[in-house]
Amino acid sequence: MTVDLRYATGPETVETATTAQLRSRYLIENLFAPAEVRAAYTHEDRMVVAGAVPAGTTLALPPLDIVGTPGHLDRRELGVVNIGEPGEVLVDGTPHKLGALDGLYVGRGSDVAFTGDGACFYLVSAPADATHPVARFSRDTTEPVHIGDPATASARALYRYVWGGGHPSCRLQFGVTVVSDGSVWNTMPAHLHRRRTEVYLYTGLPHDARVLHILGRPGATRHLFVADRQAVIAPSWSVHAGAGTAPYAFVWAMAGENTDYGDLDPVAVADL
Ligand SMILES: O=C[C@H](O)[C@@H](O)CC(=O)C(=O)O
Numbered sequence: 001m002t003v004d005l006r007y008a009t010g011p012e013t014v015e016t017a018t019t020a021q022l023r024s025r026y027l028i029e030n031l032f033a034p035a036e037v038r039a040a041y042t043h044e045d046r047m048v049v050a051g052a053v054p055a056g057t058t059l060a061l062p063p064l065d066i067v068g069t070p071g072h073l074d075r076r077e078l079g080v081v082n083i084g085e086p087g088e089v090l091v092d093g094t095p096h097k098l099g100a101l102d103g104l105y106v107g108r109g110s111d112v113a114f115t116g117d118g119a120c121f122y123l124v125s126a127p128a129d130a131t132h133p134v135a136r137f138s139r140d141t142t143e144p145v146h147i148g149d150p151a152t153a154s155a156r157a158l159y160r161y162v163w164g165g166g167h168p169s170c171r172l173q174f175g176v177t178v179v180s181d182g183s184v185w186n187t188m189p190a191h192l193h194r195r196r197t198e199v200y201l202y203t204g205l206p207h208d209a210r211v212l213h214i215l216g217r218p219g220a221t222r223h224l225f226v227a228d229r230q231a232v233i234a235p236s237w238s239v240h241a242g243a244g245t246a247p248y249a250f251v252w253a254m255a256g257e258n259t260d261y262g263d264l265d266p267v268a269v270a271d272l
Helices: 019-026
Strands: 003-006 036-042 047-053 076-082 087-091 094-098 103-106 112-115 121-127 135-137 145-147 156-162 173-179 196-203 211-217 220-226 231-234 241-244 249-256
Touching (some): 019 220, 076 094, 076 156, 076 173, 087 103, 103 156, 103 173, 121 196, 135 156, 196 211, 196 241
Parallel strands (some): 003 036
Antiparallel strands (some): 036 047, 047 121, 076 103, 076 121, 145 156, 156 173, 196 231, 196 249, 211 220, 211 241
């Protein structure tokens, strides 16, 4: 299996990069294909992001040569969000049913497989040095955090699945944010995470719409136009925010020094 490999980058490269260079470093375009698992590996906090689209088959989470262990999760933990129709994640043979935008945490050491005709699983794994129990997160029963404001087109609901305040993890945090009807902005005002890397996977966007995603250091930002089911890597020095030309949601996932969701450095709009 080929893995899309991304090296760690410094902030000074962003201002002189061409659009093609920015896209090849930070944008992950083709994670989802029927009856396949596709993966990208970033050296930024050694996160793996992957897509598993069972399409009627049973797909196993494969080991990756770059990870270097016989099982993918021998030394890693995993977050899963279903961005398709309902399906099942088999963890050591036990099925966990995930509906639209539901999440699953899988601890170190488990074997994982995916089934479901219309399911589309987005996966994030990160190094782990302890084993925490499997946990399912239902979008319907997770109480969202409402932030932003319709007056600034930034109202959105944050469904925090693993974020340091609930289920334990080693390094991984993840959840789903749904932008409210009539709003366009995510993560505005923006912030930095000095102590971790974050990856956004946009979903629910019409095929002819795009999210204008902002990256780079405050005061030296660039943008990427991002289509549905594409992911963007945000190194620790980069803001990560966006505005959609149509309604959308996104899966956010972070890995780094701690699992304290509130450990971030706000950036005032005027400083962007
Ligand atoms: O630290 C938090 C992550 O960047 C996201 O959870 C933020 C987000 O979903 C949003 O503001 O819309």
